[in-house]
Amino acid sequence: MAEKTEFRVTPSDPERLGVHGITTNGVRNGNLFACVIPEGKRAELLLYHTGEIEPCQVIPLEEKYRIGDISAVFVEMENAGAYEYNYRVEGKIVADPYARSVRRITNPVSGEEEYRCSMKVYFKAGSEPLNIPYENSIFYKLHVRGFTKTRPAGVKHPGTFLGVTEMIPYLKDMGVTSLILMPCYTFENQSNEEKYYYLDQQVQVKEPENNADPVLNYWGYTKGLYFAPKKAYCATDNPNKEFAEMVDVLHEAGLECIPEFYFLPEADARLVTDVLRYWRLHFKVDGFHLVGDGSWIHAAVTDPLLRRTKLITSGYDTSVLYGGRKPAFRNLAAMNPSYEQAMRRFLKGDPDVGTDEAGWYLRRNSEDQAFINYFADQDGFTMYDMVSYEEKHNEANGEQNHDGTDFNFTWNCGEEGPTRKNAVRQLRRQLLRNAFLMLMTSQGAPMVYAGDEMENSQGGNNNAWCQDNRTGWVAWSRSKSAREMHDFVREAIAFRREHPVLRSARVLRMADYKACGFPDLSFHSEVAWMSAAGKTKTGFGVMYCGQYAEKPDGTADDTIYIAYNMYWLTQRFALPDLPEDFRWVIRADTSREQAFPEEGTETEIDSDEKAVEVSPRSIVILVAVRK
Numbered sequence: 001m002a003e004k005t006e007f008r009v010t011p012s013d014p015e016r017l018g019v020h021g022i023t024t025n026g027v028r029n030g031n032l033f034a035c036v037i038p039e040g041k042r043a044e045l046l047l048y049h050t051g052e053i054e055p056c057q058v059i060p061l062e063e064k065y066r067i068g069d070i071s072a073v074f075v076e077m078e079n080a081g082a083y084e085y086n087y088r089v090e091g092k093i094v095a096d097p098y099a100r101s102v103r104r105i106t107n108p109v110s111g112e113e114e115y116r117c118s119m120k121v122y123f124k125a126g127s128e129p130l131n132i133p134y135e136n137s138i139f140y141k142l143h144v145r146g147f148t149k150t151r152p153a154g155v156k157h158p159g160t161f162l163g164v165t166e167m168i169p170y171l172k173d174m175g176v177t178s179l180i181l182m183p184c185y186t187f188e189n190q191s192n193e194e195k196y197y198y199l200d201q202q203v204q205v206k207e208p209e210n211n212a213d214p215v216l217n218y219w220g221y222t223k224g225l226y227f228a229p230k231k232a233y234c235a236t237d238n239p240n241k242e243f244a245e246m247v248d249v250l251h252e253a254g255l256e257c258i259p260e261f262y263f264l265p266e267a268d269a270r271l272v273t274d275v276l277r278y279w280r281l282h283f284k285v286d287g288f289h290l291v292g293d294g295s296w297i298h299a300a301v302t303d304p305l306l307r308r309t310k311l312i313t314s315g316y317d318t319s320v321l322y323g324g325r326k327p328a329f330r331n332l333a334a335m336n337p338s339y340e341q342a343m344r345r346f347l348k349g350d351p352d353v354g355t356d357e358a359g360w361y362l363r364r365n366s367e368d369q370a371f372i373n374y375f376a377d378q379d380g381f382t383m384y385d386m387v388s389y390e391e392k393h394n395e396a397n398g399e400q401n402h403d404g405t406d407f408n409f410t411w412n413c414g415e416e417g418p419t420r421k422n423a424v425r426q427l428r429r430q431l432l433r434n435a436f437l438m439l440m441t442s443q444g445a446p447m448v449y450a451g452d453e454m455e456n457s458q459g460g461n462n463n464a465w466c467q468d469n470r471t472g473w474v475a476w477s478r479s480k481s482a483r484e485m486h487d488f489v490r491e492a493i494a495f496r497r498e499h500p501v502l503r504s505a506r507v508l509r510m511a512d513y514k515a516c517g518f519p520d521l522s523f524h525s526e527v528a529w530m531s532a533a534g535k536t537k538t539g540f541g542v543m544y545c546g547q548y549a550e551k552p553d554g555t556a557d558d559t560i561y562i563a564y565n566m567y568w569l570t571q572r573f574a575l576p577d578l579p580e581d582f583r584w585v586i587r588a589d590t591s592r593e594q595a596f597p598e599e600g601t602e603t604e605i606d607s608d609e610k611a612v613e614v615s616p617r618s619i620v621i622l623v624a625v626r627k
Contacts, residue, residue, distance in 0.1 A: 002054040005047065005077075009059050012074035014067045017274065018098030018227070019119055021080060031080050031119055034072035035087060035096055037061060043071065044088045048116065053107060056083075080119040095225055097271065100278075101240055102186055102228045115225070123241035125284040127251035131308065132177050132286075134333055134370035135503045137256075138493055139447035140171060141180040141377055143219070144233045145468070147450050152476035157235035161246040168253045174453065174486070175493035178256035180289055180312075182378065183220030184243070185261065186228040218468040219378060221262040221291055226275040247283050256286035258310060263292045269299035276300060280309055287311060289335070301332060318368035326367055330505070333370035336361075336444060340375055344386065344409035346538070347375075347435055349566045349617065355523055355531040355540045358564070362442045362542065363521060365507050371444035375435045376452055379405075381462045383435060383452040386410045387428040388417060393460030396471060404463030417460060429481060430617060433488055433590040434566070437619050440492040441502055441562055450474050453489040454482045484593065491596040495588065495621075501549035501557040508548075518545035518559070518576070526611070528574035539565040539614070541573040546624070559624040565614040572611045575622070583607060584622045591615035 012032045020032045037043045046055040061071040077083065084103075087094050095102060099117035107114050148155045148163035155166040164179070171179070220230075229239040236242050247257045259279065263272055273296075279285050287310020290300060301311055301321065308329050315334035339361045346358040364371055376383045381392075390412045394404045413427045432455070439446045450456075451474035458464050464472040496502050508521040523531035524541035531540055542564070546557035561584065563573040575584060584605040588595050591614075597603070605612060605622065614620045 002049055002052045002056045005057045007047070007057060008076040010074050010076075011065050012072045014070040014072035017070070018096060018100070019085070019117070021119070022074065028080065029078065030074055030076040032072065032074050033085070034070055035098070036069050037066070037071045037089065039069055041089050043090075045073065045075075046086050046088055046093075047075070047077075048084045048086075050082055050084050053105075053109065058088075083119055084116040085119065086115060086117055097225065098227055098274070099225055100227045102225055103231065122282065123238065123244050124282055125244040125247045125251075127248045127284055129280075129284055129286040129309070130251060130254065130256050132256055133505065134310075134330060134372075134445045135500075135505045136177065136497075137445045138175055138177045138496075139180055139258075139372060139445060140174075140176040140178070140450060141182070141374075141447055142450035142474075143182045143378070143472070144184050144230075146218075146473040149473040150470065150476055152478060153474070154476075160233050160235040161229075161239075161242045162235040165246050165249045168249065168255065171255060172253055174490050175497060176255065176448075178258055178286065179250065180447070181257065181259045183222075183224070183260050183262060184230050184233055185220075185224050185226045185259075186230050187217065187220045187222050187224030189217055189232070216466040216468050218472055219465045221465075223262065223264055223267070226261060226271070227278055244283055247285060251284070256310075257283075258287040258289055258312070259285055260289040260291055263290065263294065263296055265292065265294035267292070267294055267296045269296040272296040273299050273303050273306075276303070276309075277305055280306065287331075289313075307331060312372065316369055318366070322368055330367065330370060332368070333372050333445065336364070336371045336373050339364070339371070339373040339442070339444065340377075340380075341407075341409055343373075343435070343438055344375065346564075346566055347431060347438070348409070348411035349538045349568060351538055353538070355525075359523055359531065359540060359542070362438070363508055365443040365504065367506060372447050373439060373442050373444040374447040374449065375439060376449045377447070378449065378465075379463070381408055381410055381460070382449065382456050382458055383432060384428075384455040384457045385460055385462070386435070387431045388412055388457065389460040390416060391460070392462045393417075394463050396461065397463060397466055404461075408462060425481070427617070429485065429593075430590055432485060433595055434564075434617065434619050436489050436492050437588065437590060437595075437621075438564070440496040441621070443502070443504060443508065445503075446493075446496070448489070451476070453486045455479075455485050488595055492588075495596070499544075499546075499549075499557055499560060500551060501544040501546050501560060504549060508544075512545075514547060516545065516547040517579070518543070518547070520545050520548040522576070524561075524574055524576065526572055526574055528576050528610075536571060536573070538567040539563070539571055539573070541575075543576060561612075561622040561624075563612055563614045563620045563622075565616065565618055565620075568616050570613060570615055572613050574611050575605070575609070577610075578624050581627055582624045583627050584612070585625055586612075586620060587623045588621040589615075589618065590620075591618040 017034050021028045043061045045059040047057040065071050093114045095115035096117045100122045101118040102115045145159040149159040155163045157163045229243040231239045289312040312333045346353040392404045394401045510521050512519045522543045525536035543561045546559040549557040565571045585602040
């Protein structure tokens with residue numbers, strides 16, 4: 001039986017929700033507890049000796065402790081780290097939504113699962129956000145558990161925050177600058193593992209049918225205990241410390257950390273901003289990808305404390321937000337699913353996708369908000385499956401293949417799924433090279449979904465939300481093809497990094513406003529300076545004038561011409577005339593297995609040639625160099 005306590009309780013400050021230690025002359029002499037209790041509900045604060053089942057003190061939250069719907073009490077107690085707490089509302093045990101650290105137990109008396117909330121002083125990150133501009137960012141989205149869970153990942157702490165830090169050399173070598181982490185706050189996993197409760201309701205989990213395995217929520221796009229890092233992703237016994245140390249190590253390596261948070265449309269705006277402020281100030285994260293929609297978005301993007309913090313959503317009406325003014329710091333960005341859809345169609349050669357549509361997505365940019373481009377994320381086919389499947393194969397999800405989108409805009413290159421046909425496999429690799437090169441030569445910030453650079457496959461499952469297994473984990477293939485694709489992606493990222501003209505912070509005007517002889521951006525076909533002339537089909541040429549961008553040393557960038565031929569036949573693209581002391585050389589050709597030739601071995605275009613011939617379903621990059 002738990003030893004009872006009789007701590008003195010008095011009304012307290014209701015402005016700060018959660019639990020906060022109060023110190024006098026540097027000595028912690030008690031804790032403030034404040035929470036929202038629904039109107040008319042009977043509630044109690046329960047205190048426990050750490051590890052005990054029965055509470056050592058039950059504190060009724062009477063009307064004298066309430067202002068509005070907030071109950072706040074000050075409990076005079078020493079050694080708060082030796083105690084835990086939760087609440088009981090109308091007889092149900094519930095967790096504090098503002099709890100910073102929690103652990104789950106099964107109560108042997110009631111048989112119910114409960115969360116115990118900690119009052120310990122929480123570990124803070126010591127670094128500061130990196131503030132990498134969007135135009136210099138290479139985003140890499142991963143699931144903390146699935147990223148390193150398989151043995152070929154080669155880490156000592158698979159599936160954890162520590163495991164992510166072990167992959168830093170790999171990420172740096174590839175050229176990644178910013179990690180987007182799928183939800184890593186404490187969320188409900190499955191009906192018999194991590195059930196959690198709220199002060200106003202009990203969250204019900206979809207129960208399995210016919211004694212099937214419990215329904216998993218592997219991704220985590222659900223509401224949860226937002227202040228507490230997920231213990232299941234922790235190699236140690238301190239999720240707060242491990243997450244904070246991960247952020248510090250990432251920052252030391254020059255990598256940003258951007259966690260995802262999912263909020264329901266009806267989410268309380270104060271809770272949302274409190275959550276974001278806490279992770280920004282406490283863990284020093286570089287930004288957030290906010291998933292969901294609701295009025296809370298406006299509260300987040302107008303919060304002055306978050307003004308220099310990356311905030312990524314589905315998009316903003318910046319004309320309302322900024323009133324026509326240009327922001328001093330571009331901290332907002334929109335995920336760009338329309339890029340994925342349009343460019344997938346262009347990739348597979350759909351004849352209705354031409355310069356107007358594909359060209360627009362290549363150059364899409366804004367000085368008010370950035371656009372994040374991608375060919376794949378968690379919701380849909382991986383990039384390898386994008387060129388291997390035309391139909392979804394979600395039978396393992398237990399919903400008779402009815403879940404997941406039917407609009408994938410993909411092509412299997414002639415055979416569904418795995419194949420031994422070399423011609424099909426070669427075409428798939430070529431299309432993947434095309435996709436990665438399109439992504440790295442588009443003006444918006446590119447995002448790679450973890451494993452896509454290694455030809456990761458989910459077996460045609462385009463909705464692996466419940467697949468906490470080898471389907472949902474990154475496979476880390478050791479095949480020659482996967483290694484070559486990784487090397488190509490690294491080279492494509494390096495080419496983007498070398499050429500600021502491909503990643504402008506400004507909107508390209510398609511005009512020669514510097515009077516240097518060329519517009520900043522121009523489109524071409526079989527006829528120079530005409531975007532869709534003559535017989536050109538499913539393709540076009542794009543020229544970026546290097547005079548409109550500066551390299552780090554202050555010199556002008558190179559002029560670059562990119563010919564995109566997604567047609568099934570060879571096509572010729574006209575080349576604009578260069579100044580007499582310049583010539584065109586080929587820097588990349590995706591029709592070749594080694595798309596980027598070694599330095600000094602590039603093919604030169606004869607000065608008498610006024611066009612470049614591009615193989616079927618290929619991209620060629622030319623750079624203007626001095627003779």
